[in-house]
Amino acid sequence: RVIKMASNENPLGVSPRVREVMEKCASQAFRYPQSGNPRLVKALASFYGVDAGRIFVGNGSDEVIDLLFRVRAVPGVHNAVAFRPCFGLYPTQAKMAGVELRQAPLKSDFSFDFPGLLKLVDENTTLVIVTSPDNPSGRAASVEELAALAGALPPACLLVVDEAYIEFAGAEYSLLSRLESLPNVALMRTFSKVYGLAGMRIGYAILPPAIADYLWRVRLPFSLNILAEEAALAALDDSEFREKTIELVKRGRVQLTEELRTMGCEVLPSLSNFIMFRTPEGAVGVKTLHGELLRRGIIIRALGGYHLPDWLRVSVGTDEENELFLRYTREILGA
Ligand SMILES: *Cc1c(COP(=O)(O)O)cnc(C)c1O
Numbered sequence: 379r380v381i382k383m384a385s386n387e388n389p390l391g392v393s394p395r396v397r398e399v400m401e402k403c404a405s406q407a408f409r410y411p412q413s414g415n416p417r418l419v420k421a422l423a424s425f426y427g428v429d430a431g432r433i434f435v436g437n438g439s440d441e442v443i444d445l446l447f448r449v450r451a452v453p454g455v456h457n458a459v460a461f462r463p464c465f466g467l468y469p470t471q472a473k474m475a476g477v478e479l480r481q482a483p484l485k486s487d488f489s490f491d492f493p494g495l496l497k498l499v500d501e502n503t504t505l506v507i508v509t510s511p512d513n514p515s516g517r518a519a520s521v522e523e524l525a526a527l528a529g530a531l532p533p534a535c536l537l538v539v540d541e542a543y544i545e546f547a548g549a550e551y552s553l554l555s556r557l558e559s560l561p562n563v564a565l566m567r568t569f570s571k572v573y574g575l576a577g578m579r580i581g582y583a584i585l586p587p588a589i590a591d592y593l594w595r596v597r598l599p600f601s602l603n604i605l606a607e608e609a610a611l612a613a614l615d616d617s618e619f620r621e622k623t624i625e626l627v628k629r630g631r632v633q634l635t636e637e638l639r640t641m642g643c644e645v646l647p648s649l650s651n652f653i654m655f656r657t658p659e660g661a662v663g664v665k666t667l668h669g670e671l672l673r674r675g676i677i678i679r680a681l682g683g684y685h686l687p688d689w690l691r692v693s694v695g696t697d698e699e700n701e702l703f704l705r706y707t708r709e710i711l712g713a
Pocket residue numbers: 386437438439440441465509513540542567568569570571576579580581
């Protein structure tokens with residue numbers, strides 16, 4: 379038996395209701411999706427109480443990030459700014475777009491250094507990207523901090539807040555309710571985490587209308603496929619599954635945090651569906667723990683890819699998966 383706790387997927391899997399809809403819609407797969415995915419756009423607009431002209435949907439947040447770089451920045455002229463470490467896709471897509479990505483280090487406790495970030499912004503910065511809650515730390519910025527950052531940027535600079543994990547922190551951490559007074563803010567969200575549809579590839583953004591319009595003009599016409607669109611519509615309607623997921627994750631992250639701390643591990647406080655931690659001084663190192671868990675069938679994330687070789691990240695699982703992870707970890711650490 380293999381337990382995957384490495385990619386922050388939904389521990390409950392696919393919602394049964396969504397699965398039913400996808401099965402029912404399989405026979406429609408010979409059709410092209412409706413260009414512009416108008417039903418999903420409308421559903422998202424009404425779900426969030428925003429104008430439909432602000433909504434963009436694509437093949438995962440990945441596509442949204444890629445298009446934002448290409449639409450917002452002229453290669454060799456404009457630059458983008460993010461923190462270091464950051465989600466691996468920002469640097470690769472910036473590079474593919476020929477756009478310089480400037481990175482401000484996070485503080486040593488992995489909290490956000492907004493003054494440091496602002497120092498990298500100049501008149502050619504057209505994108506600033508902040509992930510909140512952040513990956514891999516799990517830390518979230520307050521709306522006051524984010525609104526202040528947006529206000530301090532040059533008017534032509536778009537603040538993109540990647541809110542992939544926002545549902546696990548709570549609406550009070552989102553700039554959503556402030557969008558009307560913040561004309562240079564975009565929010566990116568996804569169906570990959572709380573909605574349990576990572577494999578269907580559905581991301582969306584709530585944008586200043588003019589930027590949403592640009593993105594729609596250049597997006598490949600059918601990048602969000604017909605089953606993905608049906609799945610997203612059903613998932614959005616399934617508040618029961620969403621709430622069950624959030625409840626499970628909140629309970630699980632408290633348990634993982636407390637028990638890892640009891641074993642002497644250093645654990646960052648998480649507002650997300652994963653925990654970043656490291657083993658205690660004098661105990662086996664993170665490499666050994668990672669490898670020994672793997673031998674026992676549990677996959678967690680080594681953070682070398684984030685240039686954090688001394689840290690690990692574990693996604694919150696089901697109660698049973700969390701128990702097993704904790705039991706093996708205790709055993710390996712001899713705690
Ligand atoms: C998981 C994750 C996403 C979601 O990406 P999709 O392409 O929508 O699956 C976006 N941003 C961050 C930081 C993530 O960790």
